[in-house]
Amino acid sequence: MGQIFTNTTSLSTPKYASSKKQPRKLKRLKPKIRNLSLESQSITQFSSRIKELFSSSKCKPRFFMTWISLFDSFSEREMFTVESLFNSHHNACLVVVSKTIDSKRGSEILKPFQEMGFKVMAISPDFDYIFKNTHAEAWFNSLKKGNVNPGEISLGQNLSNLLRLALLYKFGGIYIDTDVLILKSFSNLRNVIGAQTMDLKTGNWSRLNNAVLFIEEFALTFDGNKWGHNGPYLVSRVVSRLSGGEEFNFTILPPSAFYPMDWSRIQSFFRAPFDELHFKWLVGKSGRPKIHPKLNPKKTLAA
Secondary structure (H helix, E strand, O other): OHHHOOOHHHOOOOOOOOOOOOOHHHHHHHHHHHHHHHHHHHOOOHHHHHHHHHHHOOOOOEEEEEOOOOHHHOOHHHHHHHHHHHHHOOOOEEEEEOOOOOOOOOHHHHHHHHHOOOEEEEEOOOHHHHHOOOHHHHHHHHHHOOOOOOOOOOHHHHHHHHHHHHHHHHHOOEEOOOOOOOOOOOOOOOOEEEEEEEOOOOOOEEEEOOOOOOHHHHHHHOOOOOOOOOOHHHHHHHHHHHOOOOOOOOEEEOHHHHOOOOHHHHHHHHOOOOOHHHHHHHHHHHOOOOOOOOOOHHHHHOO
16 A cells, blocks of 8 residues: 555655744644653664564554554554454464554564464554654754644654554554454455445545555644644545546545445444344344464453
């Protein structure tokens, strides 16, 4: 999926508006922003660890997740996501980019999957290395210098939005959120974007999900005060300008591809069928997923 990104290194460096009178929140965040640079300087293993994983394993395909919360917030819901990933992709590699899970206590979370032979690891992000030679590099340097107003939205959330862009650009593969349950293999998908809402009669979409995003758009239009502006709505803005262009080759899939059911009915998916109609609905939505023999739900969720 990361293959549809353009090479941003030859593009002009974006300019960021700064103000001598900095917002109060920006002043409070300055120590944390400075720490981002110090943390990146102290992390020297990211490139070697991720290269070792990908070079020593036949990853089909590569998956990325990001986790910015505390490690003990990684609950059964997130474990189900990891389990569904490997149930559908037995030979996949999963990299969870997270400072909190890449720790002595956090490592216990993924240990059950590693013991079963699945290729998964948590790695702390090295922002300077990941953003290097992309539009994100100039934006991140401006952020560290205090020339970017992070806004009211969580800086960690927006960094996570940018991080997933750069990871796909650098390494290719698939990014998924930690609350996604995978029901079928992605092996036949190439450069696709899922529509969240679409007129089935006309085929016109009104919103796309954020599976594939663009670094340049993030850097040039960053707004830390609008929820979703740098994440879910970013890809919709970019694709609406690119649709019909010959330079880019991607397919927009209907909502049923990644949203097999309406969010308001999700609870019904985790309940025992109460009648025949409900049973048929459950079977139709699940596609009768086959459980990989290595995966023992009781064992994995015990972590």
